[in-house]
Amino acid sequence: MIDFATYQQLLTLYADYAAALDNNELQKWPEFFTEECVYKVQPRENFEHGFPLATLAFESRGMLKDRVYGVTETIFHDPYYQRHVVGVPRILDVDAERIRAEANYAVFRTKPDDITSVFNVGRYVDTIRRTNEGLKFESRLCVFDSEMIANSLIYPI
Template sequence: MSRETKPSLDVGLKDVTGALARATNPASHDAKYAVEAFNTIYCAVLDDGDLEDWPEFFTEDGFYNIVSRENYDHGLPVGLVYCEGKNMMKDRAMAIAKTSMFGPRYLRHFMTNTRIVDIDDAGTIKAETNFILVEVLAEWPEGRLHMAGRMQDIFEKQVNNSLLLKSRIAIYDTLLVHNALVLPV
């Protein structure tokens, strides 16, 4: 799915009054809590290394991309990871878990400052959340910043009121990714 087919989430802070009104709306509070709860579980699954569960956070036609801020700002969808559909995500997770060879590593995902950009009548939530990814490798046992940036997400409300990701674009600000990006952000 190209970036052109995705609605931009880069709205809201240009109009501070509108952003504050959305932030203090009770529906935004409920949505923010739901998104933060979702992201807490998402991070725990990735931090625990449960890669085969990662695709279950997405809709069947979900979209996932890890792209540099520079590419994103220039409308270039080419990223470090690009997955269209849950099946592509399952293939990636299986390949990493079963066939890829890389040094042992531990990751810690931190997601904060969630901002609800929009909620439509169907319950679709557009949100933006900052993230930091810390990585520990044998050669860097003290840990280091692996990546920092923001997530631009589109969540779809399911029949049981749970959320699934329709789209997650991880836009990293980090100018240098120190090691190969192996695992999802």
């Protein structure tokens, strides 16, 4: 069971994560994670069959910071905005150190000179750790429903 105050912190973590990405505050993204963490973007079929292949896979906050550097300083692409719509997290398991939860998400993409389109839809499968700095993602798996991603995946999901 999770208490109300902790559930409110969990909702805030999910909302602040989406807002940082939607507002293109990519430098904040790694701070939502513990130092030793896992972040993967993986097709549903691979996830459900236990296959390790992922579209993106990072294994530390340092790797997330490297990705932010790459996105902001070295990758050239048509600019676009993202908008995350995230469902209410469903609590799967709770103990003294961790919360396991999942939530559905939809990410919309808008290019300045084009109409908005659905970019990626799936669910987050999360392990959240209680830390002295508050709740942090220890593991975030972005399990997307389609086997394909339009164009390339630049920004975090």
